[in-house]
Amino acid sequence: GDSVTQMEGPVTLSEEAFLTINCTYTATGYPSLFWYVQYPGEGLQLLLKATKADDKGSNKGFEATYRKETTSFHLEKGSVQVSDSAVYFCASVTNAGGTSYGKLTFGQGTILTVHP
């Protein structure tokens, strides 16, 4: 079945530092890829997505590029803020039989803490 592997955390950075959270996937088909963010005490919010190879998803200064050749979807941000402190989840979904009832497969989550 599909699987998603994220870099282990936690990650601690100073404000304005560069962020990279690695994510790699395995899938039998051609998955769509996502990054979700979970702020403390809240639910998951869709941060960005990419549905085919070489697509770049971006939102709120975060970016991730769908790399089929390396089966990766690394999350990056050039300058993090304290308000970015959260848990970040990489996820994939593969269409099954032409439908999109596919289940999201999540990575284990990476805790990011940004200090002033």
Added chain:
Amino acid sequence: DTAVSQTPKYLVTQMGNDKSIKCEQNLGHDTMYWYKQDSKKFLKIMFSYNNKELIINETVPNRFSPKSPDKAHLNLHINSLELGDSAVYFCASSLVGGPAQYFGPGTRLTVL
């Protein structure tokens, strides 16, 4: 104008009790899901419904029974609660052909 809402937000109960969690979405989506997040933050799908029909049923104990009265609602009923059921349960929804799924705020269930 909450997109995906869940009630209650917190649920504390004794072992052996039966409880329900409700979920509603006003996004016009036709597919809804339940996910479980354990104490280590790991998320795993439990069920998926499309237009009130069960589509995905992972290896979840029979004590868990989803019910979808219409495509905007997906409730989760849990019988004979056990300590290991303590977790955060998230409801989500999407369009067929979405593929993005949108999540509710979660229900933190604590079984004592």
